[in-house]
Amino acid sequence: MVNGKICIMVVDDDTRMVRGISDSLRFAGYEVMSAGNGEEALEVFYEQVDKIDLILLDVMMPVRDGYYVLSTIRDERHMTPIIMLTAKDEEYDQLRGFRLGADDYIGKPFSISLLLARIEAVMKRSGKLVAEDLVVGGIAINISKRSCVNDGTTMELTKREFELLYFFLLHPSLIFTREHLLNQVWGYDFEGDSRTVDTHIKQLRIKLGEKSTYIKTVHRVGYKFEV
Known part of the structure; x- marks a missing residue:
């Protein structure tokens, strides 16, 4: 957490997407960090691991893709909740993400309200959030x-x-x-x-x-x- 707020890291090489998601998350009361590719995501994660409560992780990115980031984090026994964001909606790709340790999977395009609902659900399962009306x-x-x-x-x-x-x-x-x-x-x-x-x-x-x-x-x- 940061300043008593749940902190979410948004990882996507689409700067417009990152900006839109980040603005909405801040409106909803979250703190936000971001990264533009998989390598940068790992750097930010290791530097801020004690503050990051959840990761929104795009699959298709330059340098290192989302699957690499996911498997690296899970191989090192970090259990920070991770929701995969991807344009791919094939069952095989989703199964791959879940097998590597993803907590949820959202296909693009998605609405912000759906994303917030998925974040809330994952955070509740992790015991970090109690839902309120x-x-x-x-x-x-x-x-x-x-x-x-x-x-x-x-x-x-x-x-x-x-x-x-x-x-x-x-x-x-x-x-x-x-x-x-x-x-x-x-x-x-x-x-x-x-x-x-x-x-x-x-x-x-x-x-x-x-x-x-x-x-x-x-x-x-x-x-x-x-x-």
Whole structure:
């Protein structure tokens, strides 16, 4: 931990991906370290091993790939939780990661809410985190259970509606462009356009009922969630 906060190391050669993930993790209350390739990741890990609580590790990287980093860390009996991030979704690649000691595996593209849920689940299994509901304006979300309750009434949300609302609750009063919401909720590799965001905002407002006004349109910019 760093300053009483769980510390996560993000390892990926895609600087845009690292920046986006790191910003979201900090918003969610985590401390973040980063590395751009496998060799650098091992250097940072050995220097900060007592502070790093979890590693988000990309598979395909220059110099040393994620499998090498994973096997090296596990061969030296370090049991720091590791979640693999990869564009590969073949079963063989996933099995290889688990056999080397990975704790979880997320295929790209992924939403930030899914990533946060996986991090929470892995940290709970490791005994380092106790899950709590995220509550804003009478709306309570439990990311592990994928449940949302509005003033005591359970809301039936689609996967994207849930992730969008969760992202808003994580960042109350902050303004986000449609592009930012696409990147954070749908994933950086999503090929849709900004109308996707508008459509989901419309449906989410309908389901929020009287609290639909919490999602505010910022003219010519995007949206914000404000109670």
